[in-house]
Amino acid sequence: MKDIQEFLDKSMNFGLGLAVYSREKIENLVEEMVKKGEVAQKDAREFASDLVKKGEEQRDEMKKLVHNEVTEILDKMELARKSDIKEQVAAALREAGLTAPEETQAKKKAKPSEI
Numbered sequence: 001m002k003d004i005q006e007f008l009d010k011s012m013n014f015g016l017g018l019a020v021y022s023r024e025k026i027e028n029l030v031e032e033m034v035k036k037g038e039v040a041q042k043d044a045r046e047f048a049s050d051l052v053k054k055g056e057e058q059r060d061e062m063k064k065l066v067h068n069e070v071t072e073i074l075d076k077m078e079l080a081r082k083s084d085i086k087e088q089v090a091a092a093l094r095e096a097g098l099t100a101p102e103e104t105q106a107k108k109k110a111k112p113s114e115i
Helices: 002-013 015-020 023-036 041-077 082-095 101-109
Strands: none
Touching (some): 023 041
């Protein structure tokens, strides 16, 4: 089991390498390790599951990192978001004495006693 832990540690050193491996590739890798005697047959399934789980965790972490970076860049660019534009249009319509499209739809769906 110590060999497995060492291998997991080495795998983490590959950074995102594990994240791009599919379950099938990981299982093939573990099969090769079993054939070479690097992993015991009885530990192979658990080892493969651990690698898949680590890969999924790394993938999720990468998604969060990319999302945060993109969000930060877009914020720095000061681009208007769809929700910002909708709010501004609704405010302008209210100022002009008109009803915003969302408010019109809400009134149509509301019961007469709610208006």
